[in-house]
Amino acid sequence: MRRGSCIILLAILVLVPASMCIGGGDSEPNTIKVICAGSLVAPFEAIEQGFEQKYPGIDVLIEAHGSIQVIRQVTELGQTADVLAVADFSLIPMLMYGEDEQASWYIKFATNHLGIAYTEGSAYSDEINVGNWPSIISREDVLLGFSDPRFDASGYRTLMILQLAEAAYGDEDLLESVLGDSFSSKIKVEFEEDAIVIKVPEILESISDHIVLRGSSIQLLSLLEAGAIDYAFEYENVSRYYGLLFLELPSSIDLSSDVFAVEDKAVAVDIGFKRFASVTPYFIAQKTFYGVTIPNSSKNKDGAELFVDFLLSEEGKAILEGTYLNAMDQPITDNYDGLPTSLREYVGEG
Amino acid sequence: MKRLLFFCILIVIIMSSSGCLSGGDDVKINLSGTEEQALTLDDIKDLPYVEGYGGRKNSVGQITLPVPYKGVPLTEIYELDHEITEDSAIRIIAEDGYIATFSYNQFVLGDFVTYDEEGNEITAGELTIILAYEEDGKDVIDGPLRVVIIGPNGPITDGHWWVRYVSEIEAVNIEQ
Numbered sequence: 001m002r003r004g005s006c007i008i009l010l011a012i013l014v015l016v017p018a019s020m021c022i023g024g025g026d027s028e029p030n031t032i033k034v035i036c037a038g039s040l041v042a043p044f045e046a047i048e049q050g051f052e053q054k055y056p057g058i059d060v061l062i063e064a065h066g067s068i069q070v071i072r073q074v075t076e077l078g079q080t081a082d083v084l085a086v087a088d089f090s091l092i093p094m095l096m097y098g099e100d101e102q103a104s105w106y107i108k109f110a111t112n113h114l115g116i117a118y119t120e121g122s123a124y125s126d127e128i129n130v131g132n133w134p135s136i137i138s139r140e141d142v143l144l145g146f147s148d149p150r151f152d153a154s155g156y157r158t159l160m161i162l163q164l165a166e167a168a169y170g171d172e173d174l175l176e177s178v179l180g181d182s183f184s185s186k187i188k189v190e191f192e193e194d195a196i197v198i199k200v201p202e203i204l205e206s207i208s209d210h211i212v213l214r215g216s217s218i219q220l221l222s223l224l225e226a227g228a229i230d231y232a233f234e235y236e237n238v239s240r241y242y243g244l245l246f247l248e249l250p251s252s253i254d255l256s257s258d259v260f261a262v263e264d265k266a267v268a269v270d271i272g273f274k275r276f277a278s279v280t281p282y283f284i285a286q287k288t289f290y291g292v293t294i295p296n297s298s299k300n301k302d303g304a305e306l307f308v309d310f311l312l313s314e315e316g317k318a319i320l321e322g323t324y325l326n327a328m329d330q331p332i333t334d335n336y337d338g339l340p341t342s343l344r345e346y347v348g349e350g
Numbered sequence: 351m352k353r354l355l356f357f358c359i360l361i362v363i364i365m366s367s368s369g370c371l372s373g374g375d376d377v378k379i380n381l382s383g384t385e386e387q388a389l390t391l392d393d394i395k396d397l398p399y400v401e402g403y404g405g406r407k408n409s410v411g412q413i414t415l416p417v418p419y420k421g422v423p424l425t426e427i428y429e430l431d432h433e434i435t436e437d438s439a440i441r442i443i444a445e446d447g448y449i450a451t452f453s454y455n456q457f458v459l460g461d462f463v464t465y466d467e468e469g470n471e472i473t474a475g476e477l478t479i480i481l482a483y484e485e486d487g488k489d490v491i492d493g494p495l496r497v498v499i500i501g502p503n504g505p506i507t508d509g510h511w512w513v514r515y516v517s518e519i520e521a522v523n524i525e526q
Contacts, residue, residue: 038410064410076446151409151510184453185524203439203453203524205461214463215508216409222470277447 031059032303033080037067037087038218039112039154040290042241043323044085050319051310058303066216067153068279071095074295075102076278081295082304087112087153089291093334095278102296105335107347108289109312111326113256114157116247117221117239122230128247134169137231138177145212145220145232149200149269153283154217156269157255158233159198160285163189163267164253182211195266195284202272237324255288290325294340305340312346389427391483391494397422400478402500406509407465415467416504419490421482424457424497424519432521434458439524442497445515450497452479452511453524462499465506474505481516490514 036044041064048060065073067086073079075095086092089108096103116133118125123143128136137144149155162175171177175198179187185201206213212229214220220232221242239246251257271281292311294304310316317327333339336349400423405416424440432438438458441451455461460477482490482498490496492514499507 041410066409069409072446201524202451202522205453205455215510218410226470228471273451274449277449 030057030303031061032082032300032307033061033063034083034085034307035063035065035070035073035079035081036083036085037070037290038064038216039087039235039238040064040085040325043110043237043320043325046319046323047311047316050315051307054310054315055306058306060307066151067091068095068276072276072278074297076276080297080299082298082300083292083294083307085290085292087288087290089289090286092291092293096293096295103293104296105333105338106291106293107308107312107331107333107339107343108291109328109331110290110320111256111328112235112237112288112290113249113251113254114154114161114233114288115236115239115249115254116231117224117234117244118231118247119224119227119245121227122224122245124230125245128231130247130250133247133249134165134171134174134178138180140210142210142231143212143229144178144210145214145223145229146206147217147220147233148204148213148215150204150271150273150275150281152216154233154235156198156200156271156283157285157288159187159200159269160255160267160283161233161249161253163196163198164285165249168250168253180208180210182206182208191265194264195268198267198269200269200271200273204273237326240324255285258287301340305342308340309342309346312343389430394422394427394481394495395483397426400480400500402478402502403504404498404500405467405504405506406499406512407469407506408509411469413465413467413469413506414509416506417486419480419482419486419498419500420484421480421495421498424452424479424481427481427519428457428521435523437523439522441520441522442513442516443518443520444513445517448513448515450511450513451522456511460499460501462505462507462511464501467506469506475502477501477505477507479511481519 034044044062048062051060067088068091070084070086071091074081089106092103092106123141124136147155147158149159162178166172166174184205184207185203188199190197190199217234223229224232224244236246267285269283274281292308294301298304312331320327331347332350333347336344399420401418401420403416403418405414407413425434428434428440436454438454439451440457443449457479462477464472464474466472477499479499482496483494485491495516497513497516499505499511
């Protein structure tokens with residue numbers, strides 16, 4: 001066999017099976033693969049459109065999951081992505097830093113808050129307001145959509161809001177009144193030394209007509225539109241984007257302020273359902289910040305930097321605001337020196 | 351050169367036969383945590399099986415349309431070593447660290463939210479949750495074992511229940 005033929009044969013033999021094992025979805029130099037949280041789908045599709053108009057030679061591919069799954073795609077499921085964006089920035093250091101470092105910085109770039117979404121057809125829609133919502137959504141004839149806290153950040157954040165509302169509205173039975181005996185295993189509240197901890201059981205099933213439980217807040221949107229439920233806790237940007245009525249809650253409880261505590265105790269949710277071996281499901285109420293990073297394994301770091309640059313630019317901010325997401329005037333990073341140089345002009349450290 | 355060529359072919363065969371597969375035939379199901387109860391994939395294939403169509407919807411609404419599956423009902427596996435009561439639940443643990451726990455209502459009565467192909471909620475017929483080892487006539491892609499929900503009308507259910515790369519099953523009792 002001639003030497004040239006051997007080299008070609010060797011290359012085929014090694015490269016073909018190797019490419020079979022890589023799997024789909026890896027970025028080409030002219031594509032940027034972005035994996036984002038479900039509540040970022042509409043904002044990031046708009047960003048994609050703006051970006052591709054500005055850089056016609058580059059194709060942005062958007063894929064969406066729940067925030068924890070966004071990161072697991074890269075850290076545990078062997079996918080390659082160029083940009084990751086999640087609804088809870090703290091997941092990035094929790095799941096990507098450390099010994100097997102898969103990212104070394106994040107940027108908090110947008111905020112959001114939860115409120116109550118409803119329609120004109122919702123029961124008592126002409127009565128509900130910021131002062132009486134707890135009593136309205138507690139009524140037995142009201143159908144309340146509830147995002148499952150075991151699967152969805154907005155689900156455990158809803159529980160935090162209800163607990164914080166007890167102090168804000170001076171009603172220590174508020175959480176109990178809203179949830180009642182709606183679940184087969186009860187959600188319990190324990191007052192610990194430095195935290196009020198809401199304990200979610202491993203099995204959570206609605207046994208009443210009052211609470212309609214679904215795996216994610218996105219699933220509740222179609223139920224609201226169809227009149228199958230009256231109210232649901234939703235992010236503001238998602239509610240407004242889908243044309244729903246949105247009741248804003250006081251900033252002291254809606255997870256948009258800097259501090260959330262009741263008499264110096266933190267409010268936390270402890271989930272008995274450990275969905276991922278790598279995640280301890282204990283979440284503390286804190287301000288809702290979206291976080292973005294470029295994983296170390298990105299195959300197109302230049303493209304990823306260009307995308308994040310566009311996201312943080314004035315043009316990108318305007319696009320985010322157009323989809324009702326609150327872009328931060330001054331995005332914040334935890335590692336200024338670790339950032340790609342091109343991104344440093346946009347951020348402060350904190 | 352011939353030796354080098356042979357070596358390369360050997361590497362290719364190894365990569366093709368093992369590197370791209372998840373698991374293999376030595377997957378064990380550890381019911382109630384005792385090694386004695388471990389089942390191999392072949393053991394599972396020897397259990398009574400059912401067949402049916404199932405599809406799934408992910409958390410952002412993307413739908414994978416129903417295809418035929420073949421596998422063993424979770425009740426069949428549970429009853430190998432435990433009596434089913436209304437407090438029974440079954441915990442499925444995947445090789446990649448994913449965990450899901452199914453209540454009595456789910457794994458015995460088949461109580462799941464179901465959707466049509468547009469993603470709208472519908473009422474489906476009787477559902478069965480199985481440990482599937484065959485998908486569309488072939489080995490399960492994200493297997494060799496995957497939790498799948500099937501039914502006579504090809505129900506579409508939430509994807510977070512479709513645990514892939516199943517490596518361990520635990521029988522648990524849930525206090526109501």
